Amino acid sequence: MKTPILETDRLILRPFNTADVQDVFCCWESDADVAKYMFWSSHNDIEKTKEWISFELEQISKNDWYRFAIVLKETNELIGTGLIYYEDEVSCWEIGYNLGKKYWGKGYTTEAMKEIIRFAVQELHVTEIVGRFAKENPNSGNVMQKLGFKYEKDIDYECNNGTIHRNGMQYRLYLKC
Ligand SMILES: CC(C)(COP(=O)(O)OP(=O)(O)OC[C@H]1O[C@@H](n2cnc3c(N)ncnc32)[C@H](O)[C@@H]1OP(=O)(O)O)[C@@H](O)C(=O)NCCC(=O)NCCS
Incomplete structure (x- = not known):
């Protein structure tokens, strides 16, 4: 199924398009603070963001990858991204x-991910979801807890394309069909 457009009270969740490159680069890809605990590394060159968007455009019609641009309804600003995808590494x-840093602390991630999980359950019939994060990044763990995820185990958490290893946790959410 093609990545659809979803909506919450404050947000539009939509597939990315080529016109998003500059906003993605300025809002979060060029910010090392946002990238610190991510699997990816921050982009010091907008060409890398172009490559990232090209990759995401190829994923839009795939059945195991649903990435959404998070857009504020009120201002039409692109503020971040959320996704659900099938990860072979965890077989789940x-x-x-x-989000871009200036949008942290307003509840937007929880609001977006609740809707993405609703979509995954109702449209994709997903019954289990995993979330992994660094222990030094409790904000991410808080989001997962608010979504109903429960602690599963401690893990080695690889950040920045595997160049940095941190102590991490794996959470899991069990859903009813
Ligand atoms: C982790 C990250 C995505 C959290 O984003 P966020 O939008 O700030 O997270 P939340 O949805 O939990 O919102 C945070 C706070 O907003 C507050 N808030 C303010 N206005 C709100 C509103 N209208 N509704 C709900 N919450 C609101 C809440 O108090 C909430 O905190 P609390 O639940 O502890 O009280 C963000 O910090 C980020 O992008 N970090 C860098 C990237 C990263 O680490 N990603 C995860 C890697 S595993």
């Missing part, structure tokens, strides 16, 4: 998310 669906 997994979530990921990040």
Whole structure:
């Protein structure tokens, strides 16, 4: 199924498009603070963001990858991204998310991910989802707890394309069909 457009009270969740490159680069890809605990590394060159968007455009029609641009309804600003995808490494669906720094602390991630999980349950019939995060990044763990995820185990958490290893946790959410 193609990545759809979803909506919450404050947000539009939509597939990315080529016109998003500059906003993605300025809002979060070029910010090392946002990238610190992510699997990816921050982009010091907008060409890398272009490559990232090209990759995401290829994923839009795939059945195991649903990435959404998070857009504020009120201002039409692109503020971050959330996704659910099938991760072979954990043999399960997994979530990921990040916002530009100036949008942290307003509840937007939880609001977006609740809707993405609703979509995954109702449309994709997903019954289990994993979330992994660094222990030094409790904000991410808080989001997962608010979504109903429960602690599963401690893990080695690889950040920045595997260049940094941190102590991490794996959480899991069990859903009813
Ligand atoms: C982790 C991250 C995505 C959290 O984003 P966020 O939008 O700030 O997270 P939340 O949805 O939990 O919102 C945070 C706070 O907003 C507050 N808030 C303010 N207005 C609110 C509103 N209208 N509704 C709900 N919450 C609101 C809440 O108090 C909430 O904190 P609390 O639940 O502890 O009280 C963000 O910090 C980030 O992008 N970090 C860098 C990337 C990253 O680490 N990603 C995860 C890697 S595993």
